[in-house]
Amino acid sequence: MTEAGQQKDYLIRGTAYNGKVRVFAVRTTQLVDELRRRHGTYPTATAALGRTASAAAMMGAMLKGEEKLTIQVKGNGPLGQIVVDANAYGEVRGYVNNPDVHLPSNAQGKLDVAGAVGREGFIYMIKDLGLKEPYRGSTPIVSGELAEDFTYYFAKSEQTPSAVGLGVLVDTDGSVIEAGGFIIQLLPGLTDEEITKIENALGVLPTVTTLLKQGMDLDEMLRQIVDDVQIMDQMDIQFRCKCSRDRVETTLLSLGKSEIEQLIADDEQAEVICHFCNEPYQFNREELAALLERATK
Incomplete structure (x- = not known):
């Protein structure tokens, strides 16, 4: 395995439990550091933008062909709005209204993303599926930490029970050490025992950035949650803006x-x-x- 800092950003998707669970995992370290450099984000803003970009990359992988999506996180915190675009080709771009936001660490000694995003507001999802009108969905912000907010979005807006993990680890100089995430989606047919097993695994799972920093590959990360993962495919993730x-x-x-x-x-x-x-x-x-x-x- 290459050094964490040398690894390319990539995404994998697959299934588990005979197709009754859909899984996604992504490494976005270089993407998030590129966003940081371009926008001059302070550490808390970097973490919030990076978590949203990781979620967008995985949700982009749920699209087909020329379909694309835009995520808008509009909380009542000092960051203002976070906007991220992604498509089915692993191309992501994004920005935050106020990049120079950095707050004192929270009670857990971590970057206070919820304080920066705000604990009230909405997540808006706009999907261009090639139809006359884009699909639009929205759900309230429930924590501001973003992983829980996307979990809530999947449950309420897409009626798909999901577990979302997102993380960005920022160095003392502001650069990004690790960034990534996972989405576990429970499909019909799972038994109560199987659901409990997945919930228990999620309950003891270290943070995404802890696993990445240990040098864990994405498929290994997913197997910490569901042990019979079948990886369907893999694709590169990269920053790309289509302005000209x-x-x-x-x-x-x-x-x-x-x-x-x-x-x-x-x-x-x-x-x-x-x-x-x-x-x-x-x-x-x-x-x-x-x-x-x-x-x-």
Whole structure:
């Protein structure tokens, strides 16, 4: 096995108990550190964004083809809104409104994610399934720790009893040591004894980041919960933003003639920064004038 820091981010999915349990596990260390670097997140913000990104990566793996989803966590804490996009190809991007949030450790000596997210609010799920209208679901935030909140979302919005584990371990310099998660979904047909066995295993399971830091592979992690896991497939997870200069130009054109004229008159230039990747796109006076000409055609 390679060193934890050298491992690629990846996701596995499979089944257990003769198909009566569906399992997902993901390692997102590099993805979450990329988000941290791009957005300059402080440790508590890194943990909250990273947990959401790990959940999104696994939920993206539940999609097919060109389907994609957006998760919005809107709590009443100082972080503001967390937004993460994911698709069926393992591509994830995201941001948080207030990246410079860092709170004192909670009573367990861990990063106070619930304090940063807030204990009231909603998780919104928007899925583009290629239909006329996207699917929209929402459930209240029940703890702000996020794993419990996604567990509640699956039970209430998708009627699938699930156990969600999420973790981000941040170093003293703010970089990400480990990040990842798992989702265990119970399907019809399980006996009470089987459910109890899974619940008991979850009750004594160390944290996700503890297992990853020990160098445990994802399939080993899942076997701590359900011992007869059959891995169906594996895919890479990576940060990817689909913004481009062309898309930004389209956005500027959509502002209309008078807004572009105002930009030229006020600043003689414009800078548009992508929310998701923090990439800046600069337009000088000549480029804005060319856009103005296109807008007036």
